[in-house]
Amino acid sequence: MNQQFEATAIELSQDGGSALALQNQIAIVTGSARGIGRAIAVRLAKAGAIPVINYLTGAGKATETLGLVQQWAPRSVTVGADVRQPDDVARMVDSVMATFGRIDILVNSGSSGWERARSR
Secondary structure (H helix, E strand, O other): OOOOOOOOOOOOOOOOOOHHHHOOOEEEEOOOOOHHHHHHHHHHHHOOOEEEEEEOOOHHHHHHHHHHHOOOOOOOEEEEOOOOOHHHHHHHHHHHHHHHOOOOEEEOOOOOOHHHHHOO
8 A cells, every 4th residue: 555644633522513524534443342432433423424443352342332323424334353463454444445435534542451451
């Protein structure tokens, strides 16, 4: 992939706001099955984007998140992928491209080990 990406900051109001700026933008949100990633996916959906819910092992939680975001973004989907693994990332990107034809936004919210470290 030799594509150039432009980083853009879009401020969202408390109620989601900026719907025109994000209308139908395809947004991969890594780690969005729960926690901060889930909150980001919901805010993006409220703002008009179509979040792609990424998860590593929490398929059930990802389905819950999907149910939440589909209130505003009925075309949203889930994609399981380990973002630490290049082959998984490539498969996720291929899946999103096959489904939507493009990726407009990438939010890296996935983490590994933080929960484990916090519980010690």
